[in-house]
Amino acid sequence: MNGDEKITQELCKESEMKDGEMREFEIEGRSILLVKSNGTFSAVGNKCSHYGAPLSKGFLAGDRVRCPWHGACFNVKTGDIEEYPGLDSLPCYKVTVENGSVHLVTSKKALENVKRVKAMCRHNASNRSTVAIIGAGPAALVCAETLRQEGYSGKIVMVTRENHLPYDRPKLSKAMNAKAEDIYLRPKEFYSQHDIEVRMGKEAVSVNTDEARVKFRDGSFLQYSQLLIATGSRPRELQCPGSTLKNVFSLRSPEDATAVSEEAGGKNVVIMGSSFIGMEVAAFLSDKANSVSVIGKSSVPFQAVLGDQIGALAMKLLEEHGVNFYMRTEAREIHGENGQVKEVLLRNGTVLLLMLCLLE
Numbered sequence: 284m285n286g287d288e289k290i291t292q293e294l295c296k297e298s299e300m301k302d303g304e305m306r307e308f309e310i311e312g313r314s315i316l317l318v319k320s321n322g323t324f325s326a327v328g329n330k331c332s333h334y335g336a337p338l339s340k341g342f343l344a345g346d347r348v349r350c351p352w353h354g355a356c357f358n359v360k361t362g363d364i365e366e367y368p369g370l371d372s373l374p375c376y377k378v379t380v381e382n383g384s385v386h387l388v389t390s391k392k393a394l395e396n397v398k399r400v401k402a403m404c405r406h407n408a409s410n411r412s413t414v415a416i417i418g419a420g421p422a423a424l425v426c427a428e429t430l431r432q433e434g435y436s437g438k439i440v441m442v443t444r445e446n447h448l449p450y451d452r453p454k455l456s457k458a459m460n461a462k463a464e465d466i467y468l469r470p471k472e473f474y475s476q477h478d479i480e481v482r483m484g485k486e487a488v489s490v491n492t493d494e495a496r497v498k499f500r501d502g503s504f505l506q507y508s509q510l511l512i513a514t515g516s517r518p519r520e521l522q523c524p525g526s527t528l529k530n531v532f533s534l535r536s537p538e539d540a541t542a543v544s545e546e547a548g549g550k551n552v553v554i555m556g557s558s559f560i561g562m563e564v565a566a567f568l569s570d571k572a573n574s575v576s577v578i579g580k581s582s583v584p585f586q587a588v589l590g591d592q593i594g595a596l597a598m599k600l601l602e603e604h605g606v607n608f609y610m611r612t613e614a615r616e617i618h619g620e621n622g623q624v625k626e627v628l629l630r631n632g633t634v635l636l637l638m639l640c641l642l643e
């Protein structure tokens with residue numbers, strides 16, 4: 284069989300599927316999602332373009348399927364991504380109905396692609412406008428890509444104070460020992476292919492909206508026609524005494540994640556914060572540190588977002604992996620010795636001996 288050879292495969296009988304139903308099929312090793320919506324059949328790739336969840340387990344509403352893991356939405360008629368997270372669209376396949384049977388019509392080559400990047404225009408020198416984007420997280424990148432997808436042909440300049448191309452920050456708490464390049468959202472060539480300029484290591488210090496200029500710490504300026512500020516958020520700073528001691532970390536950048544994962548091996552680690560980041564870090568470090576203790580203000584982890592039952596379940600799972608929890612309290616003071624953390628005193632009077640402290 285050559286790569287372009289057509290494949291026509293019967294999937295099911297027309298009468299077998301109800302309107303609003305989704306079914307998963309395996310064709311040539313690829314998972315395909317067949318959908319019947321508003322009386323017609325359509326087929327797209329079944330793997331979410333974000334982290335690969337099976338969309339057949341998601342939720343279908345009209346022509347949109349919502350991913351079961353983090354909620355990205357895709358149009359089941361076109362495969363286009365319509366809601367973040369995730370950058371790419373799904374492959375879309377031809378479906379025919381003949382003599383009461385539903386067939387997928389495709390080729391082996393078409394089945395090789397599990398993701399589809401939407402078509403984008405390039406910079407046209409005659410277009411003198413510039414969109415400046417301060418920040419280089421997913422929001423900044425999606426803005427740049429959407430502009431090109433929608434036909435914007437002016438200059439796009441993305442500026443970040445970090446020395447990295449846009450990366451998938453949520454992965455930092457899940458794979459703390461990953462290299463920054465391993466979690467880049469797009470490879471380096473992508474930016475030159477689509478004329479998206481990324482200036483790294485430049486920190487914006489002010490914006491003069493009257494003159495439409497951004498000033499950077501190194502004294503340089505950038506003139507813009509439109510400006511997007513998408514700098515993201517920062518971890519909350521710990522206010523108690525001792526928070527500036529060595530071996531007290533917060534987690535925001537790949538450098539922070541590397542430092543924590545390198546320092547934590549065989550140490551007693553205290554994590555302040557029991558929501559997603561704190562819990563993911565606890566899970567990651569549970570088999571690497573000597574001990575992991577989580578301090579949280581609520582009764583159970585995730586309480587505010589997922590409620591008591593799920594919070595208690597998550598707590599039990601981590602306890603089974605040796606993680607200790609100190610809930611309904613917070614740090615009163617971190618004590619040090621020779622500039623290093625030594626112990627943390629909690630508001631409830633507990634003293635934890637530690638060698639590394641991570642702030643969520």
Ligand code: FES
Pocket residue numbers: 331332333334335336350351352353354355368369
């Ligand atoms: S895996 Fe689908 S949204 Fe994350």
